[in-house]
Amino acid sequence: MSTARKNLSSFAATLFGSRSRVIYLISVPFTLFAIFLLWEGITRYTAVPEFILPSPGSVWNRFISSIEDGSLPKHTITTFTEVLGGLVLGIFVAANLGYVLAKSETAERVLAPYIVASQSIPVVAIAPLLIIWFGSGQISKILISALIVFFPVLVNTIVAVRSVPEDLRDLMRSLRATSIQIFTKLELPAAMPVLLGGLKIGATLSVIGAVVGEFVAADEGLGFLINLSRGMYDTAMVFVTVFTLVAMALSLYTIVALVELKVLAWRKDPSES
Amino acid sequence: MYKLLSQMNIYPKMTDISEILIASDISKSFPNGNGGLSVLEDVSFSLDSQEFLCIVGPSGCGKTTLLKILAGLMIPSEGDVIFEGERVIRPRRRIGFVFQEANLMPWRTVEDNISLPLELQGQNGSEVHTKTTDLIELVGLSSFEKTYPRDLSGGMAQRVAIARALIHDPDLLLLDEPFGALDALTRERMATELMRIWGAQKVTVVMVTHSISEAILLADRILVLSPRPGKVTLDLPISLTRPRDLSMAHTKEFGKLASRIRAAIANEE
Ligand SMILES: Nc1ncnc2c1ncn2[C@@H]1O[C@H](COP(=O)(O)OP(=O)(O)OP(=O)(O)O)[C@@H](O)[C@H]1O
């Protein structure tokens, strides 16, 4: 196998798990093409009106025009900053709190009930509250996005820190490692696989969080744009916005997956070589 | 000498220069539901510098616990460990520990695993590199410097662990069944290799093993522990001439030693 192809397929393996990578390489372009054909067929040979199902061609035209009039880039940037803000904030708080909880059983016993209970409240339900408290600007969306990212990263951090082998801790102690060294040279690298797993989930969730916030109240962002276009029966624009959101979530996921590929090179799949 | 001293219940202030390690009346129990699980009971022995001590005993009798106490990783419930004239209450730099499993960091290559102890002491640069390369050669892993642990065999991983324990020139090397997970052939080869390393490094060794013949082949002295709670039931000097090799296993002397150890273990069971 050439290096380029090997890289590509191991990248696909990181994205979708190792077994399915061959299937993935063949099936994704194929199924995508099939869906487009079907879509084109329906719009061309049935009487479905444009405002119910626009044709691929008109979605494409709407995409170009929304770039030209600057509306799509503007709303995309708004949502993207909210997503990034939520992601950074959510990961930062969750990873730190998770570390403390993993290290201290007392802290876990005191806080765990609240953390679990907080997860039974759907984010959609607290979104209006956050908007009442923090206004309909970007801050409330960042908070909603952070909130939805928080839990999976928290849980994964706790699992990751707890799963550091006791013998490796003893090794570090026997070598008189400082607590900073234990953190940087043992806990962090040992926790990396689980941590990155949490980040992958968090990356896609952060997009959902920001859009939920924008649905509730906003005058900017892709969530707002979907609402606006729907109201004007501009269904092609709804499609454009949904595709943009998918692209955003996929890119974030891909970035984490690429980092994973680099950072976890030592864990490379045995079935590969 | 230590027996007399511990009977009088005093320890020498200035230890005999040749005595590197003294364990006196070590007991250890772990808290559990019914009054505590006693794992070690009054274990005493002392160790001369550059001596090779093997500890044998049935599974679960507290061998790992004893080694961890010697290393300062665990505090005994009673008794003291004196290492180089000082009481051991926490891990010491002059001690190297090889764990029951190789215990390598999977995200570090062979050379980075081996140089870890120096890295933690803040050393780096060409000196560390030379030392690492020398040790890799000593344990016979040249050309595997950049390999990750997942691509190593059990025997290779254990050799990396031994090299890692040696890199900061410890005075005392503690080995917890280092060859436990290996097949018989690899085991014999590793034992021979350890003998060579011990000869080259002038280090004092305490090694836990399940294999009686391995212990006789390697040790200057063998301690036999009873089933839990572990007590010393036999403290046997091995005066076979060195250099030793596997062919000695068929001599009369070797056989006699082996049956004495076997008897000591059997009497207790
Ligand atoms: N941290 C601990 N807490 C409670 N019990 C422990 C702890 N460490 C060891 N034990 C118990 O002490 C006993 C002796 O354990 P140890 O690991 O020292 O035995 P061992 O002689 O090394 O056994 P093996 O030959 O199987 O490695 C076991 O019954 C074990 O369950």
Ligand SMILES: [Mg+2]
């Ligand atoms: Mg053990």
